[in-house]
Amino acid sequence: MKNGLLFSFLVFCFSIICNACQVSFLKNWQLPVHFGEQFIIPNDNAMNENAVFLGKILFFDTRLSADNSISCASCHQPQKSFTDGKKTAIGIFNQVNERNSMSLINLLWSKSFFWDGRIDNLEQQSLHPLTNPKEMGMKLDELENKLQKIIEYPPLFKKAFGTKKITTLLISKALAQFERTLISSNSKYDKIIRGEIVPTEREKRAINLFFTHPIPEAGIRGGNCGDCHGSHLTTLQTFHNNGLDTTPKDIGVEKITKKKQDKGKMKAPSLRNIALTAPYMHDGRFQSLEEVLDHYNEHIQYSSTLDALIIEGSNAVNGKKLSLTKEEKEDIILFLNMLTDSSFIENKKFQNPFIEKK
Numbered sequence: 001m002k003n004g005l006l007f008s009f010l011v012f013c014f015s016i017i018c019n020a021c022q023v024s025f026l027k028n029w030q031l032p033v034h035f036g037e038q039f040i041i042p043n044d045n046a047m048n049e050n051a052v053f054l055g056k057i058l059f060f061d062t063r064l065s066a067d068n069s070i071s072c073a074s075c076h077q078p079q080k081s082f083t084d085g086k087k088t089a090i091g092i093f094n095q096v097n098e099r100n101s102m103s104l105i106n107l108l109w110s111k112s113f114f115w116d117g118r119i120d121n122l123e124q125q126s127l128h129p130l131t132n133p134k135e136m137g138m139k140l141d142e143l144e145n146k147l148q149k150i151i152e153y154p155p156l157f158k159k160a161f162g163t164k165k166i167t168t169l170l171i172s173k174a175l176a177q178f179e180r181t182l183i184s185s186n187s188k189y190d191k192i193i194r195g196e197i198v199p200t201e202r203e204k205r206a207i208n209l210f211f212t213h214p215i216p217e218a219g220i221r222g223g224n225c226g227d228c229h230g231s232h233l234t235t236l237q238t239f240h241n242n243g244l245d246t247t248p249k250d251i252g253v254e255k256i257t258k259k260k261q262d263k264g265k266m267k268a269p270s271l272r273n274i275a276l277t278a279p280y281m282h283d284g285r286f287q288s289l290e291e292v293l294d295h296y297n298e299h300i301q302y303s304s305t306l307d308a309l310i311i312e313g314s315n316a317v318n319g320k321k322l323s324l325t326k327e328e329k330e331d332i333i334l335f336l337n338m339l340t341d342s343s344f345i346e347n348k349k350f351q352n353p354f355i356e357k358k
């Protein structure tokens with residue numbers, strides 16, 4: 001409880017300080033043109049400065065968990081592009097979850113959430129970790145009562161939504177608003193797209209390899225990655241079996257649709273900031289990008305749902321493997337590193353407000 005009081009005090013201090021600097025979240029809020037117009041802001045949750053600010057405080061507050069030990073940010077840390085560096089997520093009482101914590105970037109453009117895409121809106125999404133007994137372990141009515149009693153929260157809700165009455169709906173709306181501000185669009189690759197820097201020959205080759213589907217008969221070499229990690233967002237938001245296992249332990253989309261043809265399918269996630277988010281895949285099985293490239297090039301596991309784009313993607317005529325050279329694999333890793341946006345992870349707006357005050 002002592003801890004709780006200390007935290008209350010810290011939030012309180014922070015909210016006073018930031019009343020002056022609060023305008024900064026949405027002022028000059030410009031969406032990157034090259035990500036397109038398909039972003040999603042629901043009509044009933046228009047962005048507002050005070051709600052984004054509240055969402056940020058909630059995101060970093062461990063009191064949103066049953067034992068006051070875990071916040072959203074415990075598993076989604078800004079320095080790691082909002083992942084946690086763990087194989088799979090660790091929740092309250094050190095419970096080990098089955099899946100790897102996902103990077104939270106450019107969610108404003110996301111149509112579905114989680115590795116299996118089982119949720120289609122960001123407002124709904126947060127209720128899952130909040131109530132999952134292995135993540136934050138709260139009952140929603142208890143959460144409402146708990147926050148209602150923390151002195152600084154009712155005024156923050158009042159400023160954000162015009163009411164001091166704290167409800168799950170408003171908690172989820174504020175969290176979603178903060179998450180929609182997590183935009184990463186200032187990597188080397190973005191600067192190249194915007195014409196701010198000229199890529200080297202090797203960088204040009206790397207970009208091309210990443211996005212090209214190989215046609216060996218025509219002498220066109222490609223890494224095939226853009227087939228699923230396409231567009232400037234580096235995700236087409238589609239679901240695939242990318243050949244990790246012959247018999248997947250985690251059946252992915254099949255669990256949601258109950259269809260055998262969806263076995264082992266997962267979201268092809270954005271690869272932005274991927275150099276910061278090891279380990280990789282839904283179960284965190286790969287430690288490095290080298291291991292990921294070895295997987296796609298040499299270790300694809302066949303099964304009835306293995307994606308056609310992978311089966312057909314070979315650089316050898318009638319080839320069964322991707323067959324990239326060692327240099328080509330290194331080029332693709334070079335491209336993946338070009339997707340790192342240090343201004344995103346260092347952005348002051350996204351740092352832990354509780355630590356800042358300590």
Ligand code: HEC
Pocket residue numbers: 059070071072073074075076089090091092097099100101102103104107110112113114115116125126127129130134135136175179
């Ligand atoms: C215990 C660690 C943990 C905590 C705490 C946690 N998450 Fe997550 N988060 C994960 C994992 C693991 C996944 C992937 C789960 C899955 O696919 O079933 C995920 C997925 C997500 C996604 C989906 C991203 C995408 O691109 O599909 C969002 C959004 C998200 N979390 C937001 C939050 C918010 C908001 C909170 C706090 C209310 C939170 N998370 C708390 C571990 C955590």
Ligand code: HEC
Pocket residue numbers: 223224225226227228229239240241242244265266267268269271274277279280281282283292293296307309310332
């Ligand atoms: C057929 C679609 C498809 C193709 C082609 C493909 N991927 Fe993927 N990729 C996926 C899917 C699906 C996942 C998530 C799989 C999982 O975790 O079960 C994934 C995951 C990844 C991850 C881990 C992401 C994370 O956050 O942990 C990396 C890195 C990656 N792919 C890189 C590449 C590269 C590099 C290429 C080209 C050599 C490539 N992918 C080609 C579909 C594809």
